[in-house]
Amino acid sequence: MPAPLLITFDKVWKSYGQGEARVHALAGVDLAIRRGEFVAIMGPSGSGKSTAMNIIGCLDTPTAGTYSFMGVDAGRLDRNRRAQLRNLYVGFVFQGYNLLPRTTAAENVELPLIYRGAPARERRELAMQALAEVGLVGREHHTPAELSGGQQQRVAIARAIVTRPTLLVADEPTGNLDTARTHEIMELLTRLNADLGLTIAMVTHEADVAAYAGRTIRFLDGHVASDTLNAEAA
């Protein structure tokens, strides 16, 4: 029996501008991602993949069509509702890590829990646990400036998973890393996908990074150009 649907795009349009200058970043996209999938999203710049990711991560809403997340019509929710949705169910990993500067690794990881109103002791414990899961024991009190790129990305991943989200949205998570570090981070994501059943949607430019995922979706000119299962997962 296939896993339940987590994400569905039903004729999703995202348009900018008015009249002649109107541009469609997404032009009627249909898409479905099931729980527990690891999906790589590829495509040239301007293909609509970033827009699709923003909608998947509940950061943005479609101009037309329906985006449903966990069965909720997330495209119709207001800012604060979507913020709550993100806080409860979505973790983010960015290309540039996006850690708070001059703030220790542990404090960075605690951040999403603060907006949940979790008590300090619980926050600390969960943060330590998440840092241990990404292999950063002993680095809890280092600030981003004292960590390597790979370590910073691990902190970012710890921050993304500390809330036990359903979905991890990763925007070129290895874009700033060398091959060895890329491999480590992708191993980590693969393990989280397998061990925690974490659904992962990851944008990447590189085919060998996309190969870690079970499925690859290619965007072109606001449409899904191809949607294939990867060999080893198939």
Added chain:
Amino acid sequence: MIWETVRLSLRSIRRNVLRSFLTLLGIVIGVAAVIAMLTIGSGTTQKVKADISKLGSNLLVVRAGRPAGPGGPGGLDQAVRPLAEKDVTALVAHLSGARAISPASQKQVRVIFGTESLTSGVTGTDSAYLDARDWKLVSGRPFSDSETRSGTGVCLIGETVRQQFFGAGDPEGEIIRVNRTSCKIIGLLEPKGYTGFGQDQDNVVLMPLHAYQRRIAGNRDVDNIYIAADDRTPTSELQPRVEDILRDTRRVTPDRDPDFAIRDMTQIADAMASATTTMTGMLGAVAGVSLLVGGIGIMNIMLVSVTERTREIGIRLAIGAHEKHILIQFLVEATVLSLLGGIIGILIGLALAGLASATLTIPFAPSPAVILLAVGFSALIGMVFGFFPALRGARLDPIDALRHE
């Protein structure tokens, strides 16, 4: 959550120490100015009130010359007819409701003891003077009636005179020279301190009126008549009676202006106290304007801070912060900033007021209400001027904010 936010804002303030300090300066100066002004002002008011009551409470003072009024200053269009002893005698005989009536004539005169000399306010008066002015003797005795009548060379000295000539020693029985006459000290006056105008009230020598008139002034004039009302009679009631009696003895018909002036010290005290209060309020208001300027400084720096931390705001929004979380974060930061400025300002203001009260010899009168108000007001300024920048941060679109370099 709120404590978390306060800690966060303290950290961000610490991160930009110089910038935060410069921002604070506006608030610090504003609050310090307000606190210093109001504290010094209320000290001055207290001092003025105390000074006037030192002159004697419920006191009327009569002097020669037309009363100052809407017609211009006390008229010198004709020779002023001085007060004389018969005016005093008439008051003593006819005035009811007075506790003490005393003539007094004053002059600055050089006083000598041994090789030391001092220019002192020498007053010729009688034994009722001490009562009228609420002045007590530390030691010795007042003039006797016979000494007053005969103009014997005896005197009472103030604390300053004693210190100049005798240090801490006992001056009684010593002979000092006042002008060219000698004078035996029979008593020491209780110290009164300085007036609000910096005049030393203890640098005085009192002697019998006749002795003063004959040996110092060389005339039979009385400069002032002091009239202390008794406890049941308000000075406002006493004043017209005094005027009636003096018009009678000085033969001033009711259709003419009197050639003497009666000053009510209680009214003067009230007037001066209210003048100081008004002055204090105005200075405080002027100082308050600098608080406004300080608030604009806070708004400016908070706008810079929000722009600088756009990316941080983007991260926070992405991982689930609500608009209100961002709003509160920056609002708390602005409030903590200006509250910090307020507290520093209060300390500096109190220090300034303390310094001023030490040099001006006025009482140090910090008011808890004013301090509390300053704390509340500086917090309010932070909230008001921090609101717009905070709202701007809270309204950012997370996608744009994350893209911000």
